[in-house]
Amino acid sequence: MSKGRYGEYGGQYIPETLMNELLNLEKQYDFYKNDSEFQEELTSLLAEYAGRPSLLYFAEKMTEDLGGAKIYLKREDLNHTGSHKINNVLGQVLLAKKMGKTRVIAETGAGQHGVATATAAAFLGMDCEIFMGEEDTKRQSLNVYRMELLGAKVNPVYSGTKTLKDAVNETMREWTTRVHDTHYVLGSVMGPHPFPMIVRDFQSVISEEIKSQLFEIERSLPTAVVACVGGGSNAIGSFYNFIDESKVKLVGCEAGGEGIDTEYHAASLTKGEVGIFHGMKSYFCQGNYGQIAPVYSISAGLDYPGIGPEHAYLHDVKRAEYVPITDAEAVEGFEYLAKCEGIICAIESAHAIAQAMKMAKIMNKDDIIVVCLSGRGDKDAESIQKYKLAKSNNNSTNNNNNNNANRDNGYVGGI
Amino acid sequence: MSKITEAFSNGKAFIPFLTAGDPSKEKTIEFILAMDEAGADIIEIGIPFSDPIAEGPVIQNANLRALANGIHTDDIFDMVRDVRRKSNVPLAFLTYINPVFYYGYEKFFKKCKEVGVNGIIIPDLPYEEKEEVVDVAAKYDVDLISLIAPTSDDRIKMIAKTSKGFIYLVSSMGVTGVRSEIKTDLQDIIREIRKVTDVPVAVGFGINTPEQSKNIAKLADGVIVGSAIVKIIEKYGDDATHYIKEYVATMKDATRI
Numbered sequence: 001m002s003k004g005r006y007g008e009y010g011g012q013y014i015p016e017t018l019m020n021e022l023l024n025l026e027k028q029y030d031f032y033k034n035d036s037e038f039q040e041e042l043t044s045l046l047a048e049y050a051g052r053p054s055l056l057y058f059a060e061k062m063t064e065d066l067g068g069a070k071i072y073l074k075r076e077d078l079n080h081t082g083s084h085k086i087n088n089v090l091g092q093v094l095l096a097k098k099m100g101k102t103r104v105i106a107e108t109g110a111g112q113h114g115v116a117t118a119t120a121a122a123f124l125g126m127d128c129e130i131f132m133g134e135e136d137t138k139r140q141s142l143n144v145y146r147m148e149l150l151g152a153k154v155n156p157v158y159s160g161t162k163t164l165k166d167a168v169n170e171t172m173r174e175w176t177t178r179v180h181d182t183h184y185v186l187g188s189v190m191g192p193h194p195f196p197m198i199v200r201d202f203q204s205v206i207s208e209e210i211k212s213q214l215f216e217i218e219r220s221l222p223t224a225v226v227a228c229v230g231g232g233s234n235a236i237g238s239f240y241n242f243i244d245e246s247k248v249k250l251v252g253c254e255a256g257g258e259g260i261d262t263e264y265h266a267a268s269l270t271k272g273e274v275g276i277f278h279g280m281k282s283y284f285c286q287g288n289y290g291q292i293a294p295v296y297s298i299s300a301g302l303d304y305p306g307i308g309p310e311h312a313y314l315h316d317v318k319r320a321e322y323v324p325i326t327d328a329e330a331v332e333g334f335e336y337l338a339k340c341e342g343i344i345c346a347i348e349s350a351h352a353i354a355q356a357m358k359m360a361k362i363m364n365k366d367d368i369i370v371v372c373l374s375g376r377g378d379k380d381a382e383s384i385q386k387y388k389l390a391k392s393n394n395n396s397t398n399n400n401n402n403n404n405a406n407r408d409n410g411y412v413g414g415i
Numbered sequence: 416m417s418k419i420t421e422a423f424s425n426g427k428a429f430i431p432f433l434t435a436g437d438p439s440k441e442k443t444i445e446f447i448l449a450m451d452e453a454g455a456d457i458i459e460i461g462i463p464f465s466d467p468i469a470e471g472p473v474i475q476n477a478n479l480r481a482l483a484n485g486i487h488t489d490d491i492f493d494m495v496r497d498v499r500r501k502s503n504v505p506l507a508f509l510t511y512i513n514p515v516f517y518y519g520y521e522k523f524f525k526k527c528k529e530v531g532v533n534g535i536i537i538p539d540l541p542y543e544e545k546e547e548v549v550d551v552a553a554k555y556d557v558d559l560i561s562l563i564a565p566t567s568d569d570r571i572k573m574i575a576k577t578s579k580g581f582i583y584l585v586s587s588m589g590v591t592g593v594r595s596e597i598k599t600d601l602q603d604i605i606r607e608i609r610k611v612t613d614v615p616v617a618v619g620f621g622i623n624t625p626e627q628s629k630n631i632a633k634l635a636d637g638v639i640v641g642s643a644i645v646k647i648i649e650k651y652g653d654d655a656t657h658y659i660k661e662y663v664a665t666m667k668d669a670t671r672i
Binding site: 012017019159165172273274275278286 | 465466468469471472479488512513514516517542543544547564565566567569570585589
């Protein structure tokens, strides 16, 4: 079996044209990972530019209101560019620069990873092109403008379902056209080896900080760590330094969309099957003789038909538990956190809040839940407002088509 | 010698491609038979996939058209069975690893042998991952065809050494699709390959004119053409048979040097 395996998952299922580039990336990463100069430079970028360490905030009112476990929020939303994406992006763009690349490319769903990549490229003086599904460019035109403002070229993707999956396809195609000067900044713990490893390493700063910050305050480990999962980068970042602490419960929240018994969800572990796609063996929403299924979530950042291979492994060995959270539950979590704690979080992160709300109530007062608040919710405010409006129209007119209207009009936000 | 390798024993081979089910099952069968009559030495049949990452827009769209027609793997096996009643031309599938994995490797390759598929090309299965299917493909006499790219460099010999059927040499960077010019130094790559194997080398990606066909035939053992044919099918649909036949005959003729 090839390198980069998590149990049977992972691997390098990618066209031959990219193989030498992947091998070189792995070699270079192995070197720089242990290069003190590189690590110092990255640490200083994370501290002085991205604002790390991020706060570990005790959500006292939420804790009191739910009446169970203590809830702490890991405030990745307070990072520069507004999400955990910057942790990975600064690492990869710095690595690309050391490798002598002059140009970076990236996929994005609703724009958070694209904005983070464009930001790092502007700051580190690299050319940057972002690939974004045409549907998503329409839904998130403000993010398109932000990326352009940062000097990136945004290429709308017209193929397939015109969303995140297709943006990944198109970025890979672009990479096969031009590898000599270009690095593909993959946005999550997915794709061919070494990406799941590199992205996880750069994101593991989240759990490293949680561990020391919580110890400082509580002198203990958390009882549970909860994070949302699309590809799974903020979740693996939040889990990683707790994987060997078997008492710490790890919970990933998948996009349950309109319910996992409908066709409209993106719950690849709960409902998907093992497959091989986007360079990795993992779980995918698929059917019809192995065609990748169109998926749906209110959150564009979780609207992806697969999940990173390390999560597939943690799921199989039952080290982590993965639960679906519906759109309605996520919106409830989004509103609850805003009213209760004065924090408007990303609709992705609201999936984790919704799960914490369920769990806290039935846990003891000396238990501790840490929720990764992966991003901020400014980008989602408008779409949630529209979602609520459509729902209330739905209730008053009893018109069942409103759910569809919601999906079709793209009232979604996300990473 | 395998049926695929044998196809290279009468001069240079011309290898056309089409996507199964575009525009229909019946027409795909008709097109394959027409290509055989026009002198095709091996025919590549694409099993459509929702996300073909090595394909340019022309073949991507053919995949989507075929899937929209409801075509699936079992239909394609049925089509091959029908073709085999009238033709003995060597056939190779081109598809992505997920449809094969989903069908089940054992079941898939067994079926290939049963209906008469002689080879398979899987663009997202590089050397490092070939053990997924290499044994089961061999068990059912299906040649797993290796790809070598302009970026393969020090990997060329390693890949060539264990190749079966023929070597698919990717002419250019990027995805499939017609190109006006092929810039890669193919001669250098072929020289490297020749140091370790006699397996025939066929060049694909970007080739569409008789002149290109002729130039490639001077260097390599075979010429692969996909997008140019799919474009004809896109343009003429059900009426494409005559145009395909004419094009394949012209391109094959250009390889006779």
